[in-house]
Every structure is written in C-alpha cells, then in structure tokens.
Amino acid sequence: MEKDEIDEMPGKHVGETTPQEGLVTRLREDELTRREWFARVGKAATLVSLGRPVSTKGTAPVPASPPEDIHALPPGLYEASNDHLSHALSSEARFHPTPPGTETDYARSAAAPFEAQFFSKNEFEVVRRIVELVLGETAEKSSPGAQGDGGRSISAEVAEWIDLAAFSAGAAREAARRLAPEHRALAIAYYGSKAVEDIENSDQEKTYREGIKWLTEESGRRYGKGFLALTVEQQTELLKSASDDRPEKDLENAGTRFFHLIKMEVVRGFYTSRAGLNELGYKGNTFYAESPGCPGEDYKKTAGGPG
Incomplete structure (x- = not known):
C-alpha cells in the first residue's frame, strides 16, 4: 500500500x-x-x-x-x-501416533458397549433421562447430523460425557491443587482465577451422589415411585422444583446444587458434540477473504467510506 x-x-x-x-x-x-x-x-x-x-x-x-x-509465569513456548x-x-492415518504418556489423545469411536465409570447402571439411566429432558424432545431432530459417533443418540453421548467428567473430577482437582505456583499463575492468566479456584475446591462427586439421592427420595415422597417410573410431566415438575425457575429462589439444597451442575455439563457436552457444533453453524478455523455478511461495498459504508 x-x-x-x-x-x-x-x-x-x-x-x-x-x-x-x-x-x-x-x-x-x-x-x-x-x-x-x-x-x-x-x-x-x-x-x-x-x-x-x-x-x-x-x-x-x-x-x-x-x-x-x-x-510470575514459567518459561515456555505458548505457540505451536x-x-x-x-x-x-509424519502419518497419513486419521489418527496420528502419539508418544507414550502424552497428556492428550484423540477421542476414538467406542469399540465396545458403553460402561459408566462413575455412576451405577441405574444412576446413569437417571442422568441420561435428565439429559433428554434438558435438551428437549425435539433436540435431536432440530440439528442436522444429530446422531453421535457410532449412531448413538445425542442424549446418550452427552450422558457419557457427564460420566467421564464426573469420573475425572477428583483427579483434576488433586492435580490443580498440586500445581507449582508459577504454573498456577499461568492457569489463572489463561482461564481466570474463578475457573482455577472452582477446580481446586469443587466436589462434583459429592454433588452428583447427594443430588441423585435427593431426586430418588423426593420422587418417592411426591409420587410414591422412582424417578424413571414417573411420567414426563412428573419428571419435569420435579426437576423444575430444583431449577433456576423454582418457586423458592432462596432455597438451596442437594437437589438445586445437583441440577445446576448437571445443567452446565449438559450444555457443555451438547455444544461440543457434532450435533451442537452443527446447530451453531461452526465451521472450524476457516479463512474468509472478506467478512461474512459484510462484503465489498457494505464494508465501505460501515467504515465511513464513500457510497
């Protein structure tokens, strides 16, 4: 120029x-x-x-x-x-070989039927049903390519993610607490102090255990049967009593803490799945020659140019 x-x-x-x-x-x-x-x-x-x-x-x-x-931060390289x-x-395969002991690896399609690592079989079915209710009956129909890996439903895929997150929470918490001061400073610089402190102090395992226990007891007290045996309307009503829309806003118990946590994980799991990314219209790291929706003459007008 x-x-x-x-x-x-x-x-x-x-x-x-x-x-x-x-x-x-x-x-x-x-x-x-x-x-x-x-x-x-x-x-x-x-x-x-x-x-x-x-x-x-x-x-x-x-x-x-x-x-x-x-x-305040450790010496290191912060770009690829x-x-x-x-x-x-070095490899033309779909998954590049990773060195032994690498902290991260590719998420591979399940080769065997899923088995929960944190929840019991009945607890996992409860979690999966809650995921279905939070996403809504039409959630899987509203997104192109809504089927997950291996033909699983999105509700199943998100429920499996929640089980993995709950199973990993304890190890993540202990690892966060053992960070050297300079590495903790690095984590705070990237993610913020609240996110780091939440990992260090949260007890997701306790929240899930106590929450499912509350759900079971409250279901029996209100309707005389287990949560999975309730109608959709009864399940929705019970969850609503622990949600942000509950009548008693100041009420906090095992149920409200459980619903708050699982709702966040449902959102996180769905919008990082293939169906969630499709719903958002996410295209990955795509290069645009000009700004989408504001090309050519339109850009000149918004920039204060002639025309």
Whole structure:
C-alpha cells in the first residue's frame, strides 16, 4: 500500500494516525519476520514429506508475546512449533501416533458397549433421562447430523460425557491443587482465577451422589415411585422444583446444587458434540477473504467510506 493510498483512506484527518496506518506500519515491521517464519515452516514440511529428519537449526518457532507479568509465569513456548507440524505430517492415518504418556489423545469411536465409570447402571439411566429432558424432545431432530459417533443418540453421548467428567473430577482437582505456583499463575492468566479456584475446591462427586439421592427420595415422597417410573410431566415438575425457575429462589439444597451442575455439563457436552457444533453453524478455523455478511461495498459504508 503506497503513501498516497493511505492519505486517501476514508475518515482520516490531518495529523491523525488512523487504524489503517497503524496496521500498515505493523505489517511492514513484521514482513521480514513472517517471511522467515513461513520459509522455515516450508522447509520443515518439505523435509518431513521426503522422509528425511528435520534439522532444528534455524527452525525455532516465533514465541508469542510474553505476558505482562512475565516473572510470575514459567518459561515456555505458548505457540505451536515446527515439531507439531512435523508430527502431523509424519502419518497419513486419521489418527496420528502419539508418544507414550502424552497428556492428550484423540477421542476414538467406542469399540465396545458403553460402561459408566462413575455412576451405577441405574444412576446413569437417571442422568441420561435428565439429559433428554434438558435438551428437549425435539433436540435431536432440530440439528442436522444429530446422531453421535457410532449412531448413538445425542442424549446418550452427552450422558457419557457427564460420566467421564464426573469420573475425572477428583483427579483434576488433586492435580490443580498440586500445581507449582508459577504454573498456577499461568492457569489463572489463561482461564481466570474463578475457573482455577472452582477446580481446586469443587466436589462434583459429592454433588452428583447427594443430588441423585435427593431426586430418588423426593420422587418417592411426591409420587410414591422412582424417578424413571414417573411420567414426563412428573419428571419435569420435579426437576423444575430444583431449577433456576423454582418457586423458592432462596432455597438451596442437594437437589438445586445437583441440577445446576448437571445443567452446565449438559450444555457443555451438547455444544461440543457434532450435533451442537452443527446447530451453531461452526465451521472450524476457516479463512474468509472478506467478512461474512459484510462484503465489498457494505464494508465501505460501515467504515465511513464513500457510497
């Protein structure tokens, strides 16, 4: 972009630096660095695709901008490196091989019938029924591609996620409590202090156990039978008494804590499933040549340009 073009930008006043000028300046300053980085990435990709070992000399990734309080955080790399690229290119399989002991792995389709790890068989059926009621009878019909992995219903998939989250909660809590001060500071910098403190102090296992016990006892007291034997209307009425819409807003007990927790996990499980992402219209990390819904002349108008 030439200087004359910058001077003709809409909304620019004499002696004033426009956002466009600042962007151009940053682009010029970063141009060489970015070219070098892409050249290095291209070199790494070429060598990996040819099956030759990748030299680490001169291929160090560009680190992210350090946090303001850099001394409170551990030294480390906060952006992907060429090692991640070479790892992805080293296999043509759907799932790339991961080193033994890796903290994360791919979620693979279940090869055997599901067995709950935290809930008993009856408790899991209660959880699954609550998921169905929270999502609504038409939830699975309203989303394109609503079937989960292996043809499972979305309610089953979300219920399985809740079981996994409950099973993992204790280990996650203990791991959070054992974080070194600098790593705890890093977690707070990324997720906020409340999120970190919630993991350190919450007892999801107790909330689920006491909540299902409350649901069983309250179902028997009101209707003389178990929760799964109730009609849809009775189940809905019972859950509503523990929901945010309960008549006594100040009332808090095992039932209200249980419903609050499971409702959050239903939302989290659904909107990270294939059906939930489809409902949101999520397309992944997609590159757009121009802003969707505001192309060409429309953008000029909103930016204050002529026309």
